[in-house]
Amino acid sequence: MPALMKTALTARVTWLGTVTDPQRDALLGSALTEMALTFEGIPGSMHAGRTRPSCSRVTAQHPKGTEIANTRQLSVVSAEELADIAHALGIAQIDPARLGASLVVEGLPDFTHLPPAARLQGPSGVTLVVDMENRPCVYPARSLEQTHPGHGKGFPAAARNRRGVTMWVERPGVLRLGDTLSLHIPDQPVWAGLEAARAGARGA
Numbered sequence: 001m002p003a004l005m006k007t008a009l010t011a012r013v014t015w016l017g018t019v020t021d022p023q024r025d026a027l028l029g030s031a032l033t034e035m036a037l038t039f040e041g042i043p044g045s046m047h048a049g050r051t052r053p054s055c056s057r058v059t060a061q062h063p064k065g066t067e068i069a070n071t072r073q074l075s076v077v078s079a080e081e082l083a084d085i086a087h088a089l090g091i092a093q094i095d096p097a098r099l100g101a102s103l104v105v106e107g108l109p110d111f112t113h114l115p116p117a118a119r120l121q122g123p124s125g126v127t128l129v130v131d132m133e134n135r136p137c138v139y140p141a142r143s144l145e146q147t148h149p150g151h152g153k154g155f156p157a158a159a160r161n162r163r164g165v166t167m168w169v170e171r172p173g174v175l176r177l178g179d180t181l182s183l184h185i186p187d188q189p190v191w192a193g194l195e196a197a198r199a200g201a202r203g204a
Helices: 079-089 138-147 152-158 194-203
Strands: 004-018 030-032 034-037 051-053 067-069 074-078 103-106 119-121 127-133 165-171 173-176 180-186
Touching (some): 004 034, 004 173, 074 079, 079 152, 138 152
Parallel strands (some): 074 103
Antiparallel strands (some): 004 103, 004 180, 051 067, 074 165, 119 127, 119 180
């Protein structure tokens, strides 16, 4: 019995890019017209690899620097949420290259809260899996500050619940600007113990 359900919802690719420079304060990606993805992610990008050292997002599970599976090969954001962030910051628009984004899509509501394990599948068969929500951090703020002085520092607050998701490559293939991606979600109900677990975690 299938564990994933193909929905009628789709997203259109509006921007592709990669960050190859490890200088995080610059955090400036390069725009692409197409992207050949492998099991390691985007070849040559700073987040490519089958494994990665653990970072602050997962130090509650793994001491910083521990080698773990790389489930954050790509940073994916939505055009709609980028517009909301720009509005909150009081600027006309946000260049996704300044966020270290790999992919910008449009058409999916509440994109940042897609369920973990959801898939986006492209025409070539390339399939990306949602790991989890990507939390705002200071690096995009510093990068935005270079082009929008006085506004970049507000990024972490403005991007809360709008920062998109991290994803990893389940099936290699090519993504192109304008591609339509189909959304597949786990065919299961929300876990009944979710709120109790969250409350316990907050109180720990």
